[in-house]
Amino acid sequence: MHLPLLLTLLTLLTLTLAATTTTDLYKILQLDKSANDRDLKRAYRTLSKKYHPDKSSGDETKFLEVAEAYETLSDPTTRKIYDQYGHDGLANHKRTGGAQQHNPFDLFSQFFGGGRGQQGVRRGHDMEVKLSIPLRDFYTGREVPFSLEKQQICDTCEGSGSADGHVETCSRCNGRGMIIQKHMLAPGMFQQVQSHCDVCGGQGKTIKKPCKTCGGAKVVRGRIDLVADVEPGMPRGHRIVFENEADEHPDYVAGNLNVVVDELAAKIDTSESDEARRSRNDGAFFRRKGPDLYWKEVLSLREAWMGGWTRNLTHLDGHVVPLSRGRGEVVQPGQVESVAGEGIPSWQEGHVHEHDEHHESHGKLHVEYVVVLPDQMESGMEKEFWSLWEKWRKKNGVDLLKDSGRPAAVVQDVKDEL
Template sequence: MLGSSRLVCLLVLLLECCLWVAAKRDFYAVLGVDRSASKKDIKKAYREQSRKYHPDKNPGDKNAEQKFVELAEAYEALSDDEKRRLYDQYGEEGLKGSGKQFHNPFDIFSQFGGFGGGSFGQRAERRGPSIVMPLDITLEELFRGVEIEVEINKQIICPICRGSGAKSHEHVKTCHSCGGHGVKIMRQQLAPGFVQQVQVTCDVCGGRGKIVQSKCAACAGEKVKRGSSQMTVQVERGMGDGQSIVFEGEADQSPDQRAGDVKFTLRQRPHPVFTRKGDNLYMTQAITLKEALLGFEKKVAHLDGKDLPIARKTVTQPGFVQTIKGQGMPKFGFPSERGDLFVEYSVVFPTTLTAEQQKLAAKLFEK
């Protein structure tokens, strides 16, 4: 049998191992997806969960804040093929050992058209221009909601020098002219005994306080280059023509200022059948003279692809408008509620009548 001291040591060691195993995070479990989940499934899970636990929706809730951060880390690890390979093979320690760092969780959230930037990390006061792009969309897509992948070409910070413009960090030196302050004090004598001090931007470093001795070969010292960015635009049910979806901080990047926003403005294509006004839909339905007089039952293909029955049991006058409750557009933000559908009827008269038909019609209407 083991001695009491050896037994205690063994129990402590087992306890430490259990705690270590418990501390390891399963990124798949954090997002609530299987290990075989596709990129699309991972994006969908992150989008739904991150909105639920966003700090702006859970003010003062530290658990929600921690969950929001974990969701961003899990998404960032599993949405990147190389990071996912490292994680699947070596776990979270493999990511740390590779030097791959996690980004600001609010920056990750903003890629999905997030509704807030949060307070994690300081943002530069200066902002670059925003990018405004029209996004053509059908009425069916506005009815059902749709997820659209969009790739935009933009200016990105050079991934080699990380915005320094230098070959390596050893080639960035403090400006000898301004001592790294970016400004210099100039003295001007206005009159005997009167000297004015003026602060001017350093003409050697251009106000940066640093001088690049050897330029980065990838960006030729420009600090930025052209690149592309893949964005997932989530068009929610009931959105309307002219409505905007904003991706904060996703416009052209610059090491000297905060990036502007990318704003997608929805532009609805004309529909051959339905016209939209607010949450209501309008359409014109042609019926024959017989149907106008005797009534009818028809089916109309709705925007979700399902057949919608419409019927009249009495005489239908040309221009009569029938209201079908709850068959309009979903209301944005409350998709379970819907507007109404208004059907205006036009009667198609026969172009000619035979002699026998004329007699029958005359007899029908003689009284």
């Protein structure tokens, strides 16, 4: 370790020791005095990974506090002194030479099989899972619970792989995990080949009594429960990162679990009643494109031509968006109406934007109108419509073939349409 880094660590350690003289060591590890050795190891494993300086979210001061607290409480002698005499007793014990100062990063290395140096902390591979949620959750935001199966450190043997807790140094490789073998290529010519030790499998340790739960593997498969925080407006395909929640192993720090949030495909239950289907707001009838939402609204011929109608559209969070046309206002088939502020909430870099004069807080809602024509008309209605149509066509009709360049099927002296 370089001298400047060593001096920095010693300074931080001195400050940490001063700070811990006023802080309860059990509280630093988030435990109470009844904690056993297994509780201490679990607390240290969790907190040291959380605060390790090599991580973006690390805190070197807290990392050193956790290391100091664990080192003190994991030793039966110093724990007994601390429980009886507190910090003053520990300080006196250290002054009389009863305890030695250790590098907290060496402790981390011993505990996890990694360390801090040129290669940093040894990490496992990241994992990725997909979480499908309805469009409604992208709009409103939601805490989504989910479960997955992954590799976990065996609780029975606490990751040692040994039933009795005894792990011995491999006699073949002397703990190096590697062996060197000589192969004769020709008389007087030899080649040295380095390979993993075939006795310990490259671990450098051997176990006489394997753990019955994990069979000496140190890890088991099990399910864990997590909660993904989906924020309003979060884009489809966004990755929510759970640090150090990938496959665990005592020889390395677990990688990250990346949860890809995807949109659940719209599905309509045909057994639903018409009333229930009309009141749906889970996104089955909405479509999303970026910050905007799209909706199709069906109008009858009378509504599209004559106007005088009102619709109440139930949005994804349950609030109502009114749509209407006054009497005499015509809606063309395929016409699109854009309603500002009724789209997806704006989201960027992990936060929802507040509304201001330069940035809209929501996208737009685009309503496309679909006009449905009647399949047939009664004879009386047909005669009345035809008579009325003929009257207004002669007065206000237009020639649709005039500019088309196509020949007329029948020579007409009247105009074609209104």
